[in-house]
Amino acid sequence: MTTLDPKNDYLTVINMFSVDPSKADDLLQALMDETEHRISKAPGFVSANFHVSKDRKYVTNYAQWRGQADLDAMMADAEGNQYFKRVRELADKVSPVFYDLRASYGPAS
Amino acid sequence: MTTLDPKNDYLTVINMFSVDPSKADDLLQALMDETEHRISKAPGFVSANFHVSKDRKYVTNYAQWRGQADLDAMMADAEGNQYFKRVRELADKVSPVFYDLRASYGPAS
Numbered sequence: 001m002t003t004l005d006p007k008n009d010y011l012t013v014i015n016m017f018s019v020d021p022s023k024a025d026d027l028l029q030a031l032m033d034e035t036e037h038r039i040s041k042a043p044g045f046v047s048a049n050f051h052v053s054k055d056r057k058y059v060t061n062y063a064q065w066r067g068q069a070d071l072d073a074m075m076a077d078a079e080g081n082q083y084f085k086r087v088r089e090l091a092d093k094v095s096p097v098f099y100d101l102r103a104s105y106g107p108a109s
Numbered sequence: 110m111t112t113l114d115p116k117n118d119y120l121t122v123i124n125m126f127s128v129d130p131s132k133a134d135d136l137l138q139a140l141m142d143e144t145e146h147r148i149s150k151a152p153g154f155v156s157a158n159f160h161v162s163k164d165r166k167y168v169t170n171y172a173q174w175r176g177q178a179d180l181d182a183m184m185a186d187a188e189g190n191q192y193f194k195r196v197r198e199l200a201d202k203v204s205p206v207f208y209d210l211r212a213s214y215g216p217a218s
Contacts, residue, residue, distance in 0.1 A: 001112060001113065001114045001213055001215075002112070002113040002114075002213050002215070003110060003111070003112055003113075004110065004111040004112075004113065004156075004158050004171070005110045005111075012160055014123065014160070014169060014171075016206075028211060028212075032212055032214075035214050036214070036217075040214050040215070040216055040217040041216075041217045045216050046215070046216070047113075047213065047214060047215055048213075048214045049113050049210060049212070049213045049214075050210075050211050050212045050213075051121055051123070051208035051209060051210050051211060052208060052209055052211055053206050053207060053208050054207045054208065054209070055207075058206055058208075060123060060206070060208060062113070062123075062171060097125075097162050097167055097169070098162060098163045098164075099160035099161060099162050099163065099167075099169060100160060100161055100163070101158060101159075101160050102137060102159050102160060102161055103137075103141055103158070103159045104110055104111050104156065104157070104158045104159075105141075105144050105145070105148075105149050105156060105157045105158075106110075106111070106149070106155070106156055107149055107150075107154050107155070108145075108149040108150045
């Protein structure tokens with residue numbers, strides 16, 4: 001379970017992985033494996049949330065980090081890693097965008 | 110504040126609005142106005158979360174709905190609406206993708 005709250009002031013990364021729809025579940029599993037075994041242990045990691053699009057063309061991670069330096073350190077450590085390699089084999093294209101969360105709304109009361 | 114939990118079984122819509130960086134804050138404000146005055150009152154609306162990218166080229170909404178029918182009804186009601194018009198004036202391109210949230214991770218303990 002993950003909480004989105006602008007007050008937390010985290011770095012938000014929304015990372016879209018384009019994928020052949022027949023490989024979407026394999027890519028999801030590879031991303032879950034990498035997160036469980038490696039990324040969730042990295043300093044400054046806050047959350048990862050994996051989504052599969054209804055048309056199965058995208059697997060998208062909504063991730064939160066304490067800050068850019070923590071994310072950069074984790075990425076520098078990724079090269080040559082077996083989990084990272086598997087993700088790159090399965091995904092056609094990886095498009096990360098870096099954000100600040102500015103506002104959250106629930107239903108009007 | 111918004112909670113991401115695969116057990117909720119919501120429809121997740123990640124909607125990227127491409128924007129001239131000089132207009133990112135105006136677009137954010139237009140989206141917040143539309144959400145406050147209209148969308149947050151729609152049946153089946155669960156949450157909207159607005160992000161501005163670090164390079165200011167994207168304003169992205171991470172939104173949750175009870176289901177596709179609720180979202181479709183809200184969109185059918187949007188045409189001609191003053192808030193909707195303002196958003197369309199400011200955004201260069203709107204790219205919604207529809208998802209299921211499949212897995213959430215926090216830091217490894």
